[in-house]
Amino acid sequence: MKSKTNDMWTRAKRVIPGGTSLFSKRPELHLPNLWPSHFSSAKGCIIHDLDGQQYIDVSLMGVGTNVLGYAHDPIDQAVISNIKLGNMSSLNCSEEVILAEKLADIDDCIEMVRFTRSGGEANAIALRIARAATQRDVVLICGYHGWHDWYLSTNLKQDKLKAHHLAGLEASGVPSSLAGTTLSFNYNDIEGLKYLLQSNRVAAIIMEVTRNIEPHDDFLLKVRNLATDNGCVLIFDECSSGFRQTFGGLYTDYNVTPDMVVYGKTIANGYALNVVGGRRDVMDAAQKTFISSTFWTERTGPTAALATLSEMERLNSFDHVLNVGRRVKKNWTKIASDAGIKVEITGIDAIPNLTFEKDHLLYKSFLTKTMLAKGYLASTMFYCSIAHTDLVLEQYFEHLSETFDLMKQYGRDKIMSELDGSVCHSSFQRLN
C-alpha cells in the first residue's frame, strides 16, 4: 500500500541498518506492511502517522516509556522552559543534584546515583562499578539488560539469551575472549544460581525483579542472601519495572533490597534519562574507574525526570496504572473465554502479556490487523498508562471482543488466508 508512512519505512531501511535504532519499533515485529512505522504527533494515547491517520495506542506506549501518556503538558513545559534558559553549558546543571537527592529520599537502596541516557549503558555502568567494587570479573544475569558486549557475550557459545529475551541474538562483533564472563541462570532456579556461585568468583548478580513469572518459594530473598554470603553485588535492573505500578522499585513489593538498582524507561516519561543508584560504599567504586560521557550531563533528562516524579506523586499514577493493568487482564481473560479461545495471561499488572495457546503468531497478527482497521495500535502486550481512561478502555474492550468473535468464527485456515502471508516476526532477523 502506497503511503507517506510506508515510503518512510522503505527509505529508513535504505539508510539505517534495520530501519530503526530500536528493535521493538520495527513494524515487522508487529505486522509487516501494515503496522505504521513513523509518527507525526503523539498526545495522551493518540498517535498520528505521517498520513494523518489516527491510532489509539493500547500496546507499546513508546515501548514502555510513557506511563503519564504522550506529551504530558507539565513535563513538556518544564523542559521547554529550561531549553529556553539553555540546555547545555560548560557547567553542570543543578537539576541532576536535586534529582539525585530526590531519588535518595524515595528509594531505600539509593544513597548515590549516576545518570545516563539509556538502559543498556546504565546496566554497563552498574556492572563496571560492581566489578570495581569487588575486583572480580564474572557476572550472573537473569533477564534482559541491553545490547552491550558484556551482555551479548552470554550468547558466544550457545543461544542462552533465548530464555531471557529473544531467540537468535548473534554475538557477532563481541570479542570471543569474553566467553565465560557473563553466565545466565533461570528465574526461580535457586539451585542453578548456587551452582554458578560455587564455581565462579562472581562480581555481581544482575536480574529483573520479575517480568512474566512470579517469584516462588522466596526466590528473591534467597538470591539476596546468596549475594550477601558470596560477597557479590546484587543489582536489580528495573529499567522496565520501576516507577510504573510502584513509586520507586517494584522490589519494594517483595521486601528484598538490592545493593544497586537501575531505573529507566518511565522515569522521565519519554525523555532520555536512566539512573544507576545504590549504596554509598558500592557506588563509590565509580571513583576507582573511568565512567564519563558528555551528554549524560545535558539538562532535559533530569528536568523531565523531576517533573515526572512530581506528576506521578500528584496524580498517583502508580495506582491508576495498576488498576488499568488489572482491568486489562480481567477483560482479556473474559473476552478470550467467551470466544472459547485458549490464552495464557502473564506479566506484572502494569504490563499485561497475552499468549495464544495455539498458533500464537498467527492469532496475534490477526488481532493486530483487525484492530488496526478499527484505529488501534493493539498487540498482545499492553503498557498501561494514565492516558488509558475508562472510556478508552471500554471502547477498546468492545472492539477486542468483536475481534475475538471473528477469530472464533473464522478458525485457523480463514485467519491464514485473511493475513495473506503478513505474519509478525517472532525473533531477531535481518530486514534488508
Ligand SMILES: Cc1ncc(COP(=O)(O)O)c(C=O)c1O
Ligand atoms: C529490563 C531492561 N533492562 C535494560 C533495557 C535496555 O534499555 P535501553 O533500551 O534504554 O537501552 C531494557 C529495555 O527494554 C529493559 O527492559
